[in-house]
Amino acid sequence: MPSNFDYPGRYIEVEGYQLHYLDEGAGEPLLFLHGNPTWCYMYRNVIGQLCQQHRCIALDFLGFGLSEKPTHADYSLPKQVTRLALFIEQLDLRNITLCVHDIGGIVGLAWAAEHKDVVKRLVIMNTVSCVPEVLGTPRYLPPWSYLVLWPLRLPLVGEIMVQGLNLLQRVVMPLAFGxxxxxxxxxxxxxxxxxxxxxxRYAQLMTVRQIPILKSDPVYQLILETGKKLSGWQVPTQIIWGLQDPSSPAHLIRNTERILPNHKKSLLLAKAGHFLTEEQPEEIVDKIREFLNT
Known part of the structure; x- marks a missing residue:
């Protein structure tokens, strides 16, 4: 176990698989969802402070973190949405403050769009989950990213790069830090x-291959429907964004603000990149606390 990760993990069975999660503190729940290629470890510095006043839950999606990693499972993002719904139902969570990042935004907001009655607030960090109108343009992803995403869809190439060489963690992650x-x-x-x-690293590959590049990609429809269902929702929302993120350009903030009009002033972290919880956790904790108290 990592030396800087001092949390007793818990496990729950969902659809016959063991999912790992953290559950710290008491009170109304904050549910944290990670992206790819990370795991609930990314929230350790945030949860360590917020759990003093709140119940903080962080799930590892199937195939990620300390959850089970079967190579025969369905890792489609819609299926991860289904598993998330079952996880939340089994824990009987209500009045949820949903905190999402990266792919966790696609999964989490797709779930939230169908379960608005149990969502009290949203905290959205560096994700492209509900801005379909810019898909396939340089405003969606920088041009260089297509040079990475296309080859990863090729048989054997993706397996060698992601599963064999650990490309996402050893190359892409460092480049995404401010x-x-x-x-x-x-x-x-x-x-x-x-x-x-x-x-x-099987689920990492299956997930990165789903990042929508074309409008014919299946996850595009998930994002499109999520955006439509979220549009105009008056749920209190706090956007927190690392501005040095090469994969989630800052203009995406405006699209998210437009879709979710009841948003507070966005916290823009000028020096942080994609993995903002590593770079400026104190600022994130302070903003979430302020948001929860308003």
């Missing part, structure tokens, strides 16, 4: 810990 000094050795080891073998 300041790579925050991705120091002990932190890298923490992220690598659950993904030490070829098969451990």
């Amino acid at each position: 300041n790579r000094r925050h991705f120091k050795r002990v932190v890298r080891q923490g992220y690598y810990y659950p993904y030490r073998t070829w098969s451990d």
Whole structure:
């Protein structure tokens, strides 16, 4: 277990698989959802402070983190939405403050769009989950990213790059930091810990292959429907964004603000990149606390 991750994990069975999650503190729940290629470890510095006043739950999706990693499972994002719904139902969560990042935004907001009655607030961090109108344009993803995403869809190429060479963690992650000094050795080891073998990284590959590049891609429809269902929803929303993120350009903030009009002033972290919980956790904690108290 990573030396800087001192949380007793819990497990729950969902559709016959063991899912790992953290459950710290008491009170109304904050539910944290990670992206790819991370796991609930990314929230350790945030949860460690917020759990003093709130119940903080962080799930590892199937195939990620310390959850089970079967190579025969369905890792489609719609299926992850279904598993998330079952997880929340089994824990009987209500009045949820849903905190999402990266792919966790696609999964979490798709779930929220269908379960508005149990969602009290949204905290959205560096995700492209509900802005379909810019899909397939340079405003959606920078041009260089297509040079990475296309080859990963090719048979064997994707397997070698992601499962064999650990491309997403060893190459892509460092490039997405605003300041790579925050991705120091002990932190890298923490992220690598659950993904030490070829098969451990299977879900990473299956997930990155689903990032929509074309409007014919299946996840595009999920994002499109989510955006439509969320549009105009008056749920209190706090957007927190690392501005040095090469994969989630800052203009996406305006699209999210338009879809979710009852948003507070967005917290823009000028020096943070995609993995903002590593770079500026104190600022994130302060903003979430302020948001919860308004």
